Amino acid sequence: MNSPTDKNNPETGVKSREERAHHEALSPSSRSVTFGPDTPLKLDAGGELSPFTIAYETYGSLNEDHSNAILVFHALTGDQYAASPSPVTGKPGWWSTMIGPGKPIDTERYFVICSNVLGGCSGSTGPASINPATDKPYGLDLPVITVPDMVRAQTMLVDYLGIDKLFSVIGGSMGGMQAMQWAAAYPERVNSAILIATASHHSSQNIAFYEVGRQAVMADLDWHGGRYYDYDVTPKKGLAVARMAAHVTYMSEQSLQNKFGRNLQNSTEKGFSFDAEFEIESYLHHQGMTFVDRFDANSYLYVTRAMDYFDLAASYDGQLAKAFMGTKARFCVVSFTSDWHFPTSASRTIVHALNAAGASVSFVEIDSDKGHDAFLLEEPEFFDAINGFLHAADRSNDQSGNHDDTEERS
């Protein structure tokens, strides 16, 4: 490890949400570590990235033998603030119901790390970061980032934190892809993995919906071929459309029906206009508008593209089981009945591969009408499953001895 620099920024005083988001992209309030020219990151797209920064947040304390660390991964538009307020929105962390003292991922017991993904816009190197070669934002000059690239960068963060083996890797959706990649590529560094509402590859339909979103961003004249930073504008309208389209896929038909149905926003009489008249329309507009202030449009392109490219089996002769062959990690796979974006069938594919690889795996399908978003919501059965699995993994770990490669299955 060659002298990465660590910092913890003070409050900055900038005002608007958009300004705060921009500031956070370049100089995060969280901890961050910059890896210099001596430790470049090899990228799947070819070439190396150097220097690069990983912004991260931690919760709880690392124990003496560094055996209680859990790496949590955020999904598409998340950030490192899993269990603490976002410095941009001021809202509680996106998984603050899951992570904390006495919560399913108990910070009195575990040291929880969450980093912003490479290509993101919350302080880790992404398209909005300054390219040292030009002193301007990278824009599309940043090479395309893959999930394995994100994970390779995370291994360097984990090394930097002095952790050899993670007690667990946990994530939903794109976070689940990262957890899977960790378990497959670094089996000796992972005691257990929890894969939630995820898939071993993006389906054709998944690619299709994200391509619609990317096209919406790129159709916006304010995108300027990704160089909007130079014009002091952002492709807000296009990004809002992308977010709205994606958001519909995160909810089940039933949850939309229960929440909004055909309710009208402000009256009982139809207005016969193209305004947001149905509640579902105002809701989507709100989702779009609040998103564009906090998220970089180019990051949206990078991170969705990373998901499109993810195909774990492809790196193992098309046989997913090979990705997990010989693993000693314990796996927990979770899906939600009404999730049509990452349906239970995608989880079953993972479970079958784990079974074929002889891995220890628990599979839980949670009955929920909340669609893909369920993994971010308080679902008691889901929380019980995570808590129960971690406790079992803990007991098993105690019996086999920490850092012991020959874990017994009790």
Add this chain to the structure above:
Amino acid sequence: MNSPTDKNNPETGVKSREERAHHEALSPSSRSVTFGPDTPLKLDAGGELSPFTIAYETYGSLNEDHSNAILVFHALTGDQYAASPSPVTGKPGWWSTMIGPGKPIDTERYFVICSNVLGGCSGSTGPASINPATDKPYGLDLPVITVPDMVRAQTMLVDYLGIDKLFSVIGGSMGGMQAMQWAAAYPERVNSAILIATASHHSSQNIAFYEVGRQAVMADLDWHGGRYYDYDVTPKKGLAVARMAAHVTYMSEQSLQNKFGRNLQNSTEKGFSFDAEFEIESYLHHQGMTFVDRFDANSYLYVTRAMDYFDLAASYDGQLAKAFMGTKARFCVVSFTSDWHFPTSASRTIVHALNAAGASVSFVEIDSDKGHDAFLLEEPEFFDAINGFLHAADRSNDQSGNHDDTEERS
């Protein structure tokens, strides 16, 4: 009927697809009828539309007692060229596999009429039509059009053609909504109705996806608040995004998987770019690009909005069965197993209401992996169902005597 004018335009010689589409919107190659100031159309949004034109096409011959007419309705982006080549694209009619001599809707037996919907862009009055009050295209000055408005205009066309009672009304998707509206509002004028891949109302999810599309159109700077006609531009990028988003909902996850999977377009190696690299991406781009040349962006807003507003039960105290109470028409309801845009559950809702109303109804769920689009494709089981139902209706009609209100159920 006050002297509507009828015309059949000759070939025009204009060249590009886009120019042809624009020409067709104002002056269709098909037959058309213009209803003048003496016969205004009352609109649900309030006020009247006058004059207005309905462009239509017919196939087969009307028999002596005018009892063999079938009114076929097109879906969202269709036109009156159900069984003859489109003058814009030159492609066969959108239902040319279904309608023709010896086909399920047999033009040796039936006189088939298909009209372009009000609000459309294939010659019937829509937002691209000239507003006589300003001598400029209506744009958003055209009142919002509803499915009942479309149907009310069709009744005037049917009157004009000298037909009292239709042998059948048949349509899929938005076409099914029109068929349902006919059967509910004009029960004495409909012998039978075939409702395919449709719903008695747009669901919250349906509204959501179409609102994403409308937002994409309106986000395009070339939209100019709907007045793009004055600027000699069209909001192509936005409309392409809208079409792409909608198209994903028309296909099943399985059909996308079978057709494209994760196949790469031009190579076996990933290119790590934001170009259309996956086959599904090129396919969607193609769908978007070919659409914008043939369809008016404002019409897309009007016609999707008409679907959003459709809620047949709402006009009958929220009780769908009331819409069909006392009907003597025979109904055939068809759904497709993999259609998630208008799922079988939506068809069942209609069937239950028809049962509750004591109507004669056949329900067929066709096993297909082709999603919502299946109703436009050659599905033998589907074709057999349509053919069989029409034959049965024909026999029943013969037994009860044409134009006899006391139809027997044989």
